[in-house]
Amino acid sequence: MRSILTTILFAVSASSWATPFLVTNPVTGTACTMYMDTVPGVTAPVVVATAPAVGNICQFDLASVAVGSHSVTVTTTSPADPVWGGGGESPKSAALPFVRPSLSGLPPAPSGLHLTP
Secondary structure (H helix, E strand, O other): OHHHHHHHHHHHHHHHOOOOEEEOOOEOOOEEEEEEOOOOOEEEEOEEOOOOOOOEEOEEEOOOOOOEEEEEEEEEEEOOEOOOEOOEEOOOOOOEEEEEOOOOOOOOOOOOOOOOO
């Protein structure tokens, strides 16, 4: 019993240190495209949502985003219906502004250096 609780504790604590992800509410498309700042879109397949959400969501890893202010929008894409056609890319979502802080958690540089006898 103790080893099961320890395993659960490590799994929960490890997920708290995971990289930040941009996620959406459940979507009906089969692919998602993220537009960040002025960079061309990055496309990824939808992923299965975890509880409490049900369905597919868009999920993007933001670990490599540069320090500073950013604005991101997302679209979804669905294939054309074989009989009725249609499909294609949805309109862009509302923009989500966010700021990636500088390397947080680092201690400040030492100061007051001096020699003593």
